[in-house]
Amino acid sequence: MIPFNKPFLTGNETKYIEQAVKSGKISGNGDFTQKCQRFFEDNYGIKKALLTTSCSDALEMCSMLIDCTQNDEIIVPSYTFVTSALAFVRQGAKIVFADSLPNHPNIDVSKLESLINSNTKAIVVVHYAGIAVDMDEVMRLADKYNLFVIEDAAQAIDSFYKGKPLGSIGHLAAFSFHETKNIISGEGGLLAVNDDRFIERAEIIWEKGTNRASFFRGEINKYGWVDTGSSFLPSEIIAAFLWAQLENIDVIQKRRVVIWDNYFEQLKQLISSRNITLPEIPDFSTNNGHMFYLVCNSLDERTRLIKTLKNSDILAVFHYLSLHKSEFHLKNNESVELPNADLFTDRLVRLPFYYELTNENQQKIIDIIVDFYKNEI
Template identity: 55%
Template sequence: MISFNVPAFTGRELYYIKQAIENNKLSGDGEFTAKCSKWFEENYKCKKALLTTSCTHALEMAAILLDINEGDEIIMPSYTFVSTANAFVLRGAKIVFVDIRPDTMNIDEKKIEEAITTRTKAIVPVHYAGVSCEMDTIMQIAKKYNLMVVEDAAQGVNSYYKGKALGTIGHLGCYSFHETKNYNCGEGGALLINDDRLVERAEIIREKGTDRSKFFRGQVDKYGWVDIGSSYLPSELNAAYLYGQLENAEQINQNRLASWQYYYEHLQDLFENGDITLPVVPNNCSHNAHMFYIKVRDLVERTELIKYLKDRGIGAVFHYIPLHSSKAGQSYSIFHGEDINTTKESEALLRLPLYYNMEKTIIKKVIEAIRSFYLDKNRGVQFERHYFSGR
C-alpha cells in the first residue's frame, strides 16, 4: 500500500530526545523549546516565536490576544480546517466566510472588503498547500479598516511571499507541526508574534495567565495570576524531536520540492489533454511542497478516481468539506456573497501521496495509475460515442 503520508524522520530526533531525558527536563520551556523558538526568530525574522501544543492552540491564543468578544466578526475562507473558525467561535465571534480563488484555493482578496462591517475585528487568511494568499492586498485592507490579521500558516512553514516567510506578514502567524506537516513532532504548533504590542501578553496567556516567564528571566521576584490563559506549552520531548527536523529543514524542503516537481512535470500530458488541473503557484510565491493535488471534473469523477487508486494500493484523499455547509457552520457563521468557487473547487480536489524521502518509483506508480484511469475512462467515452452514433 502506498501511504498518503509518512511522517518525516531524519535520525537526529532520537538523539535530541535522549538528551532531553538526560537533562531531567521534560516539561515545557526547556533547552529545546528555546532552540526551536530561536530558530524561527533568526530564520524568519519574527519578533517572537512561542511553541505551542498545536496550531489549534496557537489560533486560540491569537483570538485571546486580539480580545475577540461576543458579536465580533472574523473574515476567513470556508475552505479550511475547523480550528481556524473554532478558535474565534470559542470567544463568541461570528465567522464571516467569503469565497476562494479557484487558482490557489486561497481566500479571494477581492471579496474581503465588501464583507467588512463595523463589527469586523480581524481577517484570517489561510495559506492553502503552503502557497501564499495575496498578502499585500490583505494587509492594505486591514490597515484601511484598522483590522488585525492572523495568518493561518499551518501548511506554510518555510514558504514565502515576496521574500517574507509566511506567518511573519500579519500581526500574528500560526504554524502546525502535526505529523502530516513538512516538519513535525507528532503534535505541535507555534505562534509567531510580529507586533511588539502583543509579545508580553502572549507569553502570559501561554503560561496559564501568569507572568512566570518574567520570573524565570529575573524581571520579577515572584510570579502570579495576571490575565486569562491556559497551558499551551509542548513538552521538551516534542521540542527535541522538532529541533532535529529544523536542523535539516532545507534538506527536507528540497527533497519534497523535487517530488512535487516530478509530479507536476509528469502529469502535464493529462493537464494538456484537459483531464485534470494542476496546482498554481503565483510568481511572487515560493512554496514548500506541502502537498500535491490535482483537480478533476467533478465530485463523481473524484470518487471514481479515489476508488480506482485504492484498488491499486494507493492512498489518495480529498480535503476539507467547506465549513459553511457543516452543521456547526450554519450556527456560527454566515457566507458573505455567492459561493461560486468554494464548494465546486473543493469537490474536484484530490491530494496525492507526498512525503519526505518518497522514492521516485512510488511517484511513478501513482502517476501511471492516474494516467491509466483516464486512458480507460476516455476509451469508454469514445466507445460510447461511437456505439450510439452508429445507431
C-alpha cells in the first residue's frame, strides 16, 4: 500500500527526547520549547511565539485573547477543518461562513465586506495547502472596520505572501505540527502573536491564567492567578521532537517541493484534455509543498478515481466537508448557499504526499490517474 501520509523522522528526534528526559525537565517551557519558539521569532518575524499542544489550542487562545463573546460574529471560511470555527463557538460567538474562491479553496476575499456588520469582531483566514490568502485586502478591511485578523496557518509553515511569512501578518496566528504537516511532532501547535497588545496576556493564558512566566524571568517576586487560561503548554518531549524537525526544515521543504512539482508537471495535461483543476499559485504567494490535490468534474468521478487508486493499493482521500452544511451548525443556524465550498467538498481529492514518497511510487500514482482519465468518456 502506498499510504496517503507517512511521518518523516530526521534522525535526531529520539536523541533530543533522551536529552530532555535526562535533563530532569520534561514539563513545559524548558530549553527545547524555548529553542522552537525562538526559531519562529527569529526566522519568521513573529513577535511572540508560544508552543501549544495543538493548533486547535492555539486557536482557542486566539478566541480568548480577543475576548470573544456571544455578542460577537466571527467570519470563517466554510471549507476548512472544524476547529477553525469551533475555537470561537466555544466562547459563544456566532460563526458567519464565507465561500471559497471559484478556482481555489481559499476564502473569497472579494465577498468579505458584504459579511461584515456592527457585530463582526474578527476574520479568520485559512491559508489552504500553504497558499496565501490576499492578505493586503484582508488587512485593509480589518483596518477599515476595526477587526482582528487571525491566520489559521496550520498548513502554511515556511510559506510567504509578498515576501512576508504567513502567520506573521494577522494580529494572531496558529500553526500545526500534526503528523500530516510538513514539520511534525505527532500532535502540537504554536500561537503566533504579532500585536504587542496581546503578548503579556498570551503568556498568562498559556500559563493557566497565572503570571508564572514573568515570575521565572525575575520580573515579579511571586505569581498567582490573574486571568483565564488553561494548560496549553506541550511537554519538553514534544518540543524536543519538534526541534529535530525544525533543524531540518530546509531539507524537508526542498524535497516536498520537488514532489509537488513532479505531480504538477505530469498531470497538467489533464487541465485542458479533461477539464481537471490543479492547484493554482497566485503571484503573491510561494508554495511550501504541503499537499497536492486535483479537482474532479463531479462527485461520482472523484469516487471512482479514489476507488481506482485504492484497487492499486494507493490511498488518496477527499478533504473537508463544508462546515455551513454540518449537522452541528444547522442546529441553530439557517442554511446558506456557498457553492464554491460545496464544489471542493464534492470534487477535491488529495494525493499521497510525504517526504519519503519514492519517484517510482509517485510515477505509479501519476500513471494510474492519467490512464483513468484516458478511459473517461
